[in-house]
Amino acid sequence: MIRVEKLSKIYRTSLGSVPALQEIDLQIGAGEIFGIAGYSGAGKSTFLRCLNRLEEADSGRIVIDGEDIRLLNRHDLAQARRRIGMIFQHFNLLDSRNVADNIAFPLELAGQNYAQRRARVEELASLVGLSDKLLSRPSQLSGGQKQRVGIARALALGPRVLLCDEATSALDPPTALQILELLQDLNQRLGLTIVLVTHQLEIIRGFCSQMALLDQGRIVERGPTARIFRSPESLIGKKLLDVGQKLFRPAEVMA
Numbered sequence: 601m602i603r604v605e606k607l608s609k610i611y612r613t614s615l616g617s618v619p620a621l622q623e624i625d626l627q628i629g630a631g632e633i634f635g636i637a638g639y640s641g642a643g644k645s646t647f648l649r650c651l652n653r654l655e656e657a658d659s660g661r662i663v664i665d666g667e668d669i670r671l672l673n674r675h676d677l678a679q680a681r682r683r684i685g686m687i688f689q690h691f692n693l694l695d696s697r698n699v700a701d702n703i704a705f706p707l708e709l710a711g712q713n714y715a716q717r718r719a720r721v722e723e724l725a726s727l728v729g730l731s732d733k734l735l736s737r738p739s740q741l742s743g744g745q746k747q748r749v750g751i752a753r754a755l756a757l758g759p760r761v762l763l764c765d766e767a768t769s770a771l772d773p774p775t776a777l778q779i780l781e782l783l784q785d786l787n788q789r790l791g792l793t794i795v796l797v798t799h800q801l802e803i804i805r806g807f808c809s810q811m812a813l814l815d816q817g818r819i820v821e822r823g824p825t826a827r828i829f830r831s832p833e834s835l836i837g838k839k840l841l842d843v844g845q846k847l848f849r850p851a852e853v854m855a
């Protein structure tokens with residue numbers, strides 16, 4: 601469903617060039633929850649943002665549901681983006697709007713009338729468990745509730761793919777778990793394909809069937825999550841897992 605071939609991206613700044621993505625090849629199956637991990641600066645966000653062209657790659661192909669995303673003109677890209685939702689670490693909500701109007705924002709841009717928007721907003725709020733908060737402002741919500749608004753907004757136009765960039769990194773562990781369980785539920789109920797970028801390996805272990813590890817803009821390891829956790833082949837894989845185990849070792853083992 602998502603096929604990426606030889607995708608490269610260099611950031612050029614006055615301070616020099618940063619090769620953020622180097623010939624990335626990756627396939628993500630329909631209905632999968634696919635995890636992408638790697639150290640800070642590895643290129644995870646750049647990769648995700650290239651998928652919906654928030655960032656323009658320099659070369660390579662991105663094919664989503666048979667559509668060659670990099671070749672689309674403005675109009676067709678806007679249509680394709682309806683099928684590719686995205687959620688962010690810091691939620692990116694508009695505080696000048698209440699919850700209902702935040703969720704309705706993409707529906708407004710798509711030209712839906714008030715009655716259509718209202719019905720869809722109610723449906724989405726119920727899907728993410730926010731029906732009682734529609735008139736609240738984002739600043740009146742907890743982090744977990746804010747991310748539920750982000751998810752409802754991302755799902756407004758019925759995407760087939762949801763891109764998640766560190767979507768639970770700003771939340772405390774129990775709240776993060778609730779949001780991940782909501783994403784898992786949406787994956788199963790709606791058949792949504794989810795690409796989950798995170799630096800927290802235990803999230804990938806718990807929720808992703810397939811994964812890839814990025815390092816300095818390259819994929820250094822990919823495959824079934826269970827296999828990579830059992831026997832990582834790359835040096836980075838071994839290092840990341842080692843650090844993960846030390847950080848998240850239960851207290852009684854540390855004593």
Ligand SMILES: Nc1ncnc2c1ncn2[C@@H]1O[C@H](COP(=O)(O)OP(=O)(O)OP(=O)(O)O)[C@@H](O)[C@H]1O
Pocket residue numbers: 611612613618619620638639640641642643644645646647799
């Ligand atoms: N707009 C930009 N201009 C110049 N360089 C950039 C820009 N955005 C990212 N970079 C550089 O590209 C590389 C990849 O950055 P990216 O944000 O994709 O990493 P990341 O894996 O998401 O890191 P993190 O885990 O910290 O979010 C880094 O070296 C970063 O400094």
Ligand SMILES: [Mg+2]
Pocket residue numbers: 644645646
């Ligand atoms: Mg990032």
